[in-house]
Amino acid sequence: MRTRFLKVSLLCALFATGVFVTGCSDDNGYSDVDGESPVAVLKTNHIQSGAGHDFTIEGTLTDADGISAIKLECADLYLNKTIDLIEIYGEPQTSYDLSYKFSISKDEVGEQFTVKVTVVDVGGRETSQDVLITMDGDFTDPVFALAPQDGSFVTMLLRDGAVDPYEMKLQMTDDRALKSLYLNIEGAAGYSDLVIDIDSIPSFEYNWRIELPAEKKDYPTTIAVTDYAGRTDTVKCTISVTDIIDFEKMYLADVATEAELNSDVFGVPMVINHVGEYQYKARYYNKAAGTEIFFLPQKTSFNPVCFGLDPKDSNKLTSDPKLAKPIVLDTPNVYYEIDINIQESTYNIKTYSVDEATSPIKYEYGKPCFDVWENGSEMIDFYIGWGSSPQDAGAHLFVQDSNNPHLFYYPSEGTWTLSSGEEMNFIISNYHPGGWWDHVEWRCDNSTEIEKFGYFSKKNDVNPNWEGTNMKWEDGSSVQDNWMKPVIVNGGNYRFEFDAHLGRGKIVPAN
Structure with a gap:
């Protein structure tokens, strides 16, 4: 009897170590079915993440005998996790969908790490795979630093039966690498589904020259920039070819360049009041003599419409950015009130004190x-x-x-x-x-x-x-x-x- 007991003990010990693979039951009633190690099909063996961000290891795990546990280990990230499936479900699982999320410290300075994923079945057999974690993940959308405002109208004015070409200036940035710029003007020949390749650089400028027929028409326009992670920033606007219109908004610009128009967080140019059809009222505090101002119906550019003094008659306004001269505010430390009528091309200026x-x-x-x-x-x-x-x-x-x-x-x-x-x-x-x-x-x-x-x-x-x-x-x-x-x-x-x-x-x- 003693000899038989020793043989049975040795048999089950060999089963527990995975060396002896013929059928045997353990004390809990689990039996060896196929003698094979678990199969792990991970979604990827390379995950891009970053300091202060998460990564998730995913995959499908199978074993005919039943999976008892999954271990995830990376000493450099202080990751030592065991998922005990028997404890969770009360029995081993022949199939398990792994989805384990781990948060990387925001102070982490390492560039890459290896997470060892080990699947253990009830027979003690193991399958291990390494997952490379690199700190080059892209979590930020590209952005247009300079572009028409989403939902806005860009007006190209008919002047004397012709439309001046419009050069739309676009600037875009990404925290890593830009891939392409998409441009589309619906219904405009030669301007449909244009793609400009960008050579993996973090910032890009593009001057888009637009020439449209001299007829009143609205053109739905889409501009989109994409980075190498597939993230996008999209602007939808309308390019409107028309004669003088009653602009919904008008802005006072007291800066000299388009870079200054677009370097603010908010507030430049300054929106003014739309007080009647074709009529606008601006109030402005003038800090120093000699301040030069223009009026713009678009926020990001002096083109295609810019209201300033007509060089042929300084009592009148012109909307042509090539001709417009600035209105000069000569009195410092006062408030200016300026009324403009863009249909009649007229303006009126008065001042009042800070005490008033x-x-x-x-x-x-x-x-x-x-x-x-x-x-x-x-x-x-x-x-x-x-x-x-x-x-x-x-x-x-x-x-x-x-x-x-x-x-x-x-x-x-x-x-x-x-x-x-x-x-x-x-x-x-x-x-x-x-x-x-x-x-x-x-x-x-x-x-x-x-x-x-x-x-x-x-x-x-x-x-x-x-x-x-x-x-x-x-x-x-x-x-x-x-x-x-x-x-x-x-x-x-x-x-x-x-x-x-x-x-x-x-x-x-x-x-």
Whole structure:
């Protein structure tokens, strides 16, 4: 009996090590079916990831005897994971779909790693495969740094029975490598489904010269850039060949180059009010004598339409960017009010002082005049700033301009650095140490395409002399609770400028 017991023990020991492969049952009733090692079909053996990102190892695992466990190991990533299928399911699995996600530390500096994936069956047999993890994953879409605004109209004007050629300037960037640029103008001969190859570079500029027939027509247009990961950024706009039109929006440009038109986070050029058919009104604070301005119906270019002085008659406007001369503002430290009528090509200018200008703020800036608990028990210095709450605004306080009490800046000194791809999320509000809301606050017209700011005091805390209306735009429509959520395209140092009288602000590059 003793000899027989030793033989059976040796038999099962050999089974457990996978050396002896004929049929045998263990103490749990599992039997060897085919004597084969598990089969692992992984989705890929190379995964591109990056610091602060996840990777997922996926595959289909099979074994006729039953899989008992999967081990994933990488000492350099501190990965040592065992997935015990018997513990999870109460029995081994003959088939298992593996999907294991692992988060890489945002501080990881290594360039590549090997994860060993081992599948173990109930007979103790193992199958191992290595998965290479490289830190070159592409997680960011390419972006157009310069292109028409999505959904916009690009107008090519009929002048004297002809249409001037239009050169659309496009700039695009990617954190790794661009692959191609797609261009399509529906219904325009020679402009359908054009593909421009880009030679694996992170930034690319393209000047697209467009010549269209001299007939009134709208052309749906698509522009798309693709990177080597297959990610895209797409702009859809309409190129409209027409004579003078009543543009939905008009902008005041106080910069000299298209690069300056497109280097801001928001606010340049400055949207003005559309007050009637073909009529627009601009208000603008002039800091220095000699400021030169133009009016544009498109945000990103001085072409194809630019309203400025007609060189043949300075009392008239022209829309031709090749001819238009700037309107020059000669008086410093005043507000200008400029009315233009693009149908009649006329304009009218007047000025008013900063003392005549009003804003919704009724408090004296930097003075102890703000009732912190609304009961007269404690007065604190009044400040405004930007942030996620009135308490957070204390970390980003504006400084008041020395010549204009309605004008504010951030930062007060030093530099303010923003990173490419950074998503901001803020309001403009008074500072309150306890984070109380609803007093002096502004929201915007569109969270991601910010053009103007509306006063938004739920407490109706308003300067009685202000010419505006709380929680209403100039046209009487309601200011909605839209937070400012711009995405930074180009990282660098910036400055925030905010005018409480105009309800306009901008974040622009700063040295």
